[in-house]
Amino acid sequence: MTHRCAVIGHPAAHSLSPALHRAAYATLGLSDWSYEAIDVEPGHLDEFWATLDSSWVGLSVTMPFKSEIIAHGSPEPLVTELNAANTIIFGSSGERPGPPESNRCYNTDVPGMTGALAHRGLTSATTAILVGAGATARSGLAALSRIGVNRVEVVARSAERAHASLDEVAARYGIDLDVTGWDRLGGLGTDRADLLLSTAPVEFTDAEAAQIVRCAPVVFDVFYEQYPSALSRAAASAGRVSVDGIDLLVFQGIGQVRLMTGRTPDPQPLLDACVAELARRRG
Structure with missing residues (x-):
């Protein structure tokens, strides 16, 4: 079964997170993992939540949901201190994503x-x-x-x-x-x-x-x-x-990959993948 992850936000299509996470999966040999960018308009988070099934492992979260997402999981102390989470990992018991107490919110920023x-x-x-x-x-x-x-x-x-x-x-x-x-x-x-x-x-x-x-x-x-x-x-x-922002994206992304997969990728292939993806978009 494919392990599904994604970044959600509005807008989301511009995000380099798919390039980063897919590069991480490739370097770690995780062929049964997928990652995409999903645009979720403000006010529609609960509607999107209802579409998730047991194939989902976790989400990267960007604006405007970094505070709203906390209601869907138990926050680590840093999330509570800053009122901001950029990652949610779904609990393993029952059907994902499960009740809020079975999920965990993190801040890898x-x-x-x-x-x-x-x-x-x-x-x-x-x-x-x-x-x-x-x-x-x-x-x-x-x-x-x-x-x-x-x-x-x-x-x-x-x-x-x-x-x-x-x-x-x-x-x-x-x-x-x-x-x-x-x-x-x-x-x-x-x-x-x-x-x-x-x-x-x-x-x-x-x-x-x-x-x-x-x-x-x-x-x-x-x-x-x-x-x-x-x-x-x-x-x-x-x-x-x-x-720069690519440095931040990669190092907060490494934290997300670790939380989602239990594995830690090397940063350089991810930095290279993000720069290459930007060049592709501009070229």
Whole structure:
């Protein structure tokens, strides 16, 4: 019997997760596993849930369901702390997906961030600049705390929304938070922090990016839709360490593959597969 997995979200067709997971199955010799992208419109999660049968093992979950999915499984502590899950594994007893108490919700975004940073050589830091203040920024704070960061300067369009989103998480992890306006992003100065983490879905101009990357020796842009992004290109040109959205996708994906299959793939074939898939789409 085929073991079925998928990524759900809206939109979902653009996701590189199928390329990543299928590459993992190939390297692990798992010929009876399948993975697809399924677009589920907001308000239709329960309707999709009713279509699942015993062939399903688990799901990757992206926006807008990272909080809603928690009602369908028992959350690990990190999920509860961040109110965000990106993975659900179905229980093995009875017909999948089973009742919520038989399923388990996980967040692999946080270990994915620390894994991506470690892959590019950064395992510890004390200060960071965080661009953006949404759900991904909350995961970013948790990841930053794991590598020793205790002081974060947040650049956000709304200080009020930034405090509402991030203050509780920062306090939980012992991080001193300072919020500054978006208009200051290009003038933060040189080497102001150990790390710049951008969680805002913004495509900066080349000129803006060149100014922004000066503020830290390591630049991490979590989005891959414009890979390589302006921040990644500017970081490379300036001799900064660049960590990008493909890195994050692969290392959070390795966590998902481990949860779903019990096996851990090597990262390089997955990185290569994602870059090749992007090139195919553009070519």
